[in-house]
Each structure stands twice: as C-alpha cells, then as structure tokens.
Amino acid sequence: MAQSTEKVTLSNMFRFVFGQVLNRKWLLILNIVALTVISLLEFVIPQYTQYIIDHVIPKHDIGLLTKVVLGLLATAIVLGVLSYVSTYYMGVMSQGAITNLRTELYQSTLQLDTQFFESSKTGDLMVRLTSDINNLQSLISANMLSMIGSIITFIFVWIYIFILNWQMAIAITITFPFMFLIYRIFRNRIHNAFRAARASQAQMSNQMQNTLTQIDLIKSYTNEEFEEQRFGMFANQNKQDMIRATQNQALFSPLIDFVNYLGTAIILAFGAYFVIHHQLTVGQLVAYLAYIGMLQGPIRAFTQILNQLQQSLVSYGRVMDIMALRPIIVDQPNAVPFPTMSTGVQLKDVSFTYPESDRPSTGTIPAAVSHVSFNIPFGKTTALVGHSGSGKTTLTKLIDHLYNLDAGDILFDGRPISQIQLQSLRENIAIVSQDIYMLDGSIRDNVRYGRSNATDDEIWQVIEMADIADFVHGLPQGLDTQIGERGVKLSGGQKQRLSIARALLKNAQLVILDEATASLDNESEKTIQHALENLMQSRTSLVIAHRLSTIHNADQIIVMDHGQVVERGTHTELLVANGPYAKLYNAQFN
Numbered sequence: 138m139a140q141s142t143e144k145v146t147l148s149n150m151f152r153f154v155f156g157q158v159l160n161r162k163w164l165l166i167l168n169i170v171a172l173t174v175i176s177l178l179e180f181v182i183p184q185y186t187q188y189i190i191d192h193v194i195p196k197h198d199i200g201l202l203t204k205v206v207l208g209l210l211a212t213a214i215v216l217g218v219l220s221y222v223s224t225y226y227m228g229v230m231s232q233g234a235i236t237n238l239r240t241e242l243y244q245s246t247l248q249l250d251t252q253f254f255e256s257s258k259t260g261d262l263m264v265r266l267t268s269d270i271n272n273l274q275s276l277i278s279a280n281m282l283s284m285i286g287s288i289i290t291f292i293f294v295w296i297y298i299f300i301l302n303w304q305m306a307i308a309i310t311i312t313f314p315f316m317f318l319i320y321r322i323f324r325n326r327i328h329n330a331f332r333a334a335r336a337s338q339a340q341m342s343n344q345m346q347n348t349l350t351q352i353d354l355i356k357s358y359t360n361e362e363f364e365e366q367r368f369g370m371f372a373n374q375n376k377q378d379m380i381r382a383t384q385n386q387a388l389f390s391p392l393i394d395f396v397n398y399l400g401t402a403i404i405l406a407f408g409a410y411f412v413i414h415h416q417l418t419v420g421q422l423v424a425y426l427a428y429i430g431m432l433q434g435p436i437r438a439f440t441q442i443l444n445q446l447q448q449s450l451v452s453y454g455r456v457m458d459i460m461a462l463r464p465i466i467v468d469q470p471n472a473v474p475f476p477t478m479s480t481g482v483q484l485k486d487v488s489f490t491y492p493e494s495d496r497p498s499t500g501t502i503p504a505a506v507s508h509v510s511f512n513i514p515f516g517k518t519t520a521l522v523g524h525s526g527s528g529k530t531t532l533t534k535l536i537d538h539l540y541n542l543d544a545g546d547i548l549f550d551g552r553p554i555s556q557i558q559l560q561s562l563r564e565n566i567a568i569v570s571q572d573i574y575m576l577d578g579s580i581r582d583n584v585r586y587g588r589s590n591a592t593d594d595e596i597w598q599v600i601e602m603a604d605i606a607d608f609v610h611g612l613p614q615g616l617d618t619q620i621g622e623r624g625v626k627l628s629g630g631q632k633q634r635l636s637i638a639r640a641l642l643k644n645a646q647l648v649i650l651d652e653a654t655a656s657l658d659n660e661s662e663k664t665i666q667h668a669l670e671n672l673m674q675s676r677t678s679l680v681i682a683h684r685l686s687t688i689h690n691a692d693q694i695i696v697m698d699h700g701q702v703v704e705r706g707t708h709t710e711l712l713v714a715n716g717p718y719a720k721l722y723n724a725q726f727n
C-alpha cells in the first residue's frame with residue numbers, strides 16, 4: 138500500500154475540512170455576516186438599558202420610553218431570526234461537509250487492497266469512519282468561526298495598547314512567550330492523551346464488533362464473563378486515557394489564567410508607578426486595564442477551543458492515515474479486458490510470500506507458494522488438494538489478483554494477469570467458498586448481487602439450477618423473503634445453494650470452488666453436488682477440496698505441499714503412482 142506523507146498539522150487539517158465548505162462558499166459568507174451582525178446587536182442591547190437609565194428616566198418621557206422599548210424588542214427579534222439562520226445554515230454547512238468527507242473516506246477505503254483489510258481491525262475502521270469524522274465536524278461550528286473575530290480583535294487591541302503606552306505594552310508582551318510555552322507543552326500532552334483515548338476507543342469498538350459477530354461461539358463456550366472482562370479492560374483503559382486528557386485540560390486553563398493575572402499585576406505595578414510620577418492619568422490606567430482584559434478574552438477563548446482542536450487533530454490524523462493510502466493493485470495503462478477464453482489459465486513459476494504487515498510478529502513465514510506451475514485447461518475441471526496450509530487458497534487469491542505476484546506469471550489465454558483490467562478479471566471469475574456471505578436483504582437481493590441488472594426470470598433460472606427453487610417457492614414471500622443479516626434464518630446448505638445461484642448468475646468464465654462443501658454433512662453435500670455440477674458445466678473450473686471423494690472425476694488433480702506442486706495426474710493415475718495423493722486418499726478412506 139502506497140502512503141502519502143502529508144503532515145498532521147492544524148493548517149493541513151483546516152485546509153482539508155474547509156476545503157469541503159468552499160463549494161458552499163455563499164453559505165460560509167452568509168454565516169460570517171450573520172455572526173458579525175449578531176455580535177453587533179448583542180453589543181447594542183445593553184445600550185438600550187443605558188439609554189433608558191441615563192436619558193429616558195431623568196426626562197420622564199413616556200413616548201420615548203415606548204419607542205426605546207419597541208426598539209429593544211425589534212432588535213431582539215432580528216437577533217433571534219439571525220441566530221436561527223446562522224445555527225440552521227451552520228448545521229447545513231457542517232453536515233454537508235461531513236457527509237462529503239465520510240463518503241470520500243468510505244470510497245477510498247473500499248478501493249484499498251485486500252492486504253489492507255486483512256491487516257486492519259474492523260472496529261478500528263468503524264471508529265475512523267464514524268466518530269473520528271464527527272470530531273472533524275466540530276471544526277465547522279459557530280465557536281470556531283467566532284475565533285476568527287477574536288483573533289482580529291486581539292491584533293487591533295495589541296497595536297492600540299502600543300500606541301497608548303509602549304513600555305507597558307512591552308511588559309505585557311513579555312508574558313506571551315510563557316503562554317506560548319505552556320500552550321506548547323500542554324498541546325502535546327493533550328494531543329497524546331486524546332490519541333491514546335482514540336486508540337483505546339477503537340479497541341473497545343473492535344471487542345464489541347467481535348463479540349456481536351461471534352455471539353454463538355461465545356455462548357457455546359460460555360465465555361460471556363471472559364469477554365465482559367476483556368471489554369472492561371479496554372473500557373477502563375479508555376477511561377484512564379480520557380481522565381489523563383481531562384487532567385491536562387484542567388491544569389492548562391488555570392496556568393494560562395495565572396499568566397494572565399501576572400500580566401495584570403505587571404500593568405498595575407507599572408501603571409501605578411507611572412501615575413505616581415504623573416506620567417499617566419488614573420483614567421488612562423483604568424482604560425489600559427480594560428484593553429488588557431480585551432486582549433486576554435481571546436486568549437482564554439482560544440485555550441478552551443484548544444481542547445476541541447486537539448481532539449479534531451487526532452481524528453484528522455486517523456482519517457488521513459486511510460485517506461493517504463493508495464491501492465497498489467490498479468489497472469496498468471495498457472490493461473485490456475478479460476479475453477474470451479479458449480485455452481485456459483496457465484500458472485508459470487508462481488511465487489508469493491504474504492507481506493510483512495500481515496505476518497505474526499514472531500517467527501518467519503516461508504513463501505505461501507513457491508515456483509508453482511500448472512495449467513487449468515479450458516472447459517475442464519482441475520482439482521487442487523493438499524494438507525492445510527499448503528497454499529491452495531493463496532493460489533485462488535493470486536488468480537483473482539487480490540495480491541501481486543512476487544515472481545512468475547498467471548496467464549489467461551496467454552495474456553498476463555498484470556495486463557488485464559481488474560474489474561473485468563473479477564467479473565469473469567466466480568468464487569464459491571465455504572465462508573458464505575449473505576447480505577441483509579431479500580433472497581432476490583442476495584442472488585442479484587451476482588449481476589445487478591438480472592431479471593426475475595433469470596434469477597428463477599439460476600435458483601432452479603442451484604436446486605433451491607422448491608424451497609424458495611415454498612416461502613410465503615418467495616424472492617422477497619428477507620433473510621436477514623448473515624442469513625440467520627437459512628440452513629448452511631440453503632445458504633450455500635443461494636451462493637451458488639449468485640455465482641451462476643454472474644456467468645463467469647472461470648469458476649473457483651474453495652472447499653465449497655466443507656462445512657456441510659454428507660447428505661447436504663450430495664444435494665449441493667448437483668448444483669455445483671451445473672455451475673461448473675462447460676466452464677473452466679478450479680476446485681479445492683479436502684474431501685477427496687468430491688474430486689474423483691476431476692480432469693486433473695494437482696497435489697500441493699508446503700507451497701509447492703508435488704504431484705499431478707488423474708485420480709486413477711495418482712493412486713497407481715502411490716505418492717502423496719495416495720497417502721492422503723488412504724488416510725481418508727482407510
């Protein structure tokens with residue numbers, strides 16, 4: 138997987154998030170205008186009070202009082218309307234931006250190579266796609282936009298106090314580096330604490346995900362308590378990480394306040410000195426202190442927002458970890474569609490070792506397949522047998538181009554796999570494995586996943602061929618019957634036949650059966666065998682089987698051991714040769 142090297146910095150994060158808002162720039166402008174007018178109106182409202190106290194009451198002018206009160210109410214109404222407009226459109230803007238981001242992240246995740254998914258944890262990915270993206274959403278909020286105003290105020294006031302009294306301005310400016318230092322120290326500490334908290338949240342989410350999908354296993358081994366403890370451990374870790382973050386936040390604000398008070402004390406000391414020496418009037422000192430207060434306001438607001446920024450920054454880093462990845466397996470510029478086969482598939486000296494990231498941390502793993510050569514002749518059935526771990530499934534993944542080869546080549550009618558368009562390749566290969574995936578939906582949805590534009594007639598045709606038509610006819614809602622997440626309402630054999638119907642609908646040129654009947658008993662296997670024969674009929678097929686009884690009739694049998702081909706021939710030839718195949722066979726039947 139190729140990785141880009143964009144840094145996780147505040148400016149990159151803002152560019153990334155606000156990049157999503159720029160295509161709605163009128164909404165952004167509307168919001169900034171609304172927020173500015175709201176601030177102005179909020180400033181005006183106390184002026185009404187002041188006016189009534191200072192001018193209306195002394196004059197006993199009831200007419201003026203009515204006007205001023207009506208003016209106050211009118212201002213309040215405008216304020217309310219603007220506040221509604223700004224909150225509503227801010228929501229529209231941030232939801233739109235976040236939906237875009239989430240969709241973009243989802244799309245780029247789906248594009249990634251199999252290797253990425255085999256080495257990632259689902260729970261962690263879920264957290265990145267949901268709550269990490271939500272954390273970015275808070276960047277597009279009224280608080281964040283009002284920060285822009287605060288920064289402008291800060292700059293103006295700072296320049297203004299220099300003009301008023303440069304000595305005191307320098308004195309107050311001396312406190313800024315301390316604030317900056319505190320900010321730097323706590324920024325890292327809060328950032329690290331939040332990063333740890335996100336990681337432990339991902340572990341919690343993984344644990345939940347695993348438990349919910351393996352609930353039968355947990356119940357049958359009565360491991361509820363064990364899983365509860367494991368979850369408790371992750372939840373506790375998350376609690377501690379969050380407490381650490383809170384502790385740092387709690388320390389950070391008072392420290393910044395202290396430096397602020399230090400500044401005020403310095404101004405009071407200097408100011409009083411200047412007043413005593415008649416270099417400053419009392420009124421000027423009071424005004425100066427008021428301006429210092431205006432300087433400190435944005436700093437305090439910023440320190441509060443820092444917490445949010447750090448959370449968002451951690452999430453941004455986690456989102457970018459995925460956004461920055463690019464799939465390695467992509468179409469070459471000269472790639473062509475899958476050929477209409479007439480000779481078959483040829484594996485030539487194929488070698489492959491799983492990438493470093495997929496391996497267990499201890500021990501070295503040898504090549505999963507090494508120097509494998511054989512043909513899968515057109516229209517014939519080739520069987521692949523061998524001990525567990527001998528590399529059979531790996532070969533099917535290589536044929537489906539889920540991984541790049543380390544060496545050698547796989548040719549489809551003489552055309553190298555690297556020169557065939559990925560989508561076209563996978564459209565022309567149907568894989569039925571023992572892991573049956575049923576979608577949350579109807580029988581029709583599940584079968585039609587093989588070809589999205591198939592008609593009901595075509596669906597019935599493949600259901601017929603997969604020997605499951607009687608069952609589907611017997612259901613009250615026929616094709617519309619919901620089979621629920623992971624097809625819980627169907628037996629293993631029924632699910633397998635539906636997956637065969639799906640593969641039949643795909644009408645692929647090459648069919649791969651990877652232990653397709655391994656999880657079924659002998660009886661079910663016999664009924665499915667017929668469906669499988671229909672699937673393989675007049676197609677080029679590769680069949681992996683542990684139960685050797687199922688591949689007697691294969692046109693050729695390839696025997697694998699430790700990633701290498703050790704024998705090949707028909708069932709009869711291999712029995713006569715009395716080699717590894719005969720050993721496997723005798724072990725099963727004697």
Ligand SMILES: Nc1ncnc2c1ncn2[C@@H]1O[C@H](COP(=O)(O)OP(=O)(O)OP(=O)(O)O)[C@@H](O)[C@H]1O
Nearest residue numbers: 255491495496505524525526527528529530531532
């Ligand atoms: N995703 C993976 N990452 C790392 N190593 C893997 C991965 N999948 C398989 N392996 C290793 O590659 C080797 C070949 O595995 P493979 O699944 O191809 O064997 P197999 O013959 O299909 O086994 P079985 O009959 O048990 O399904 C094994 O040593 C296995 O541990």
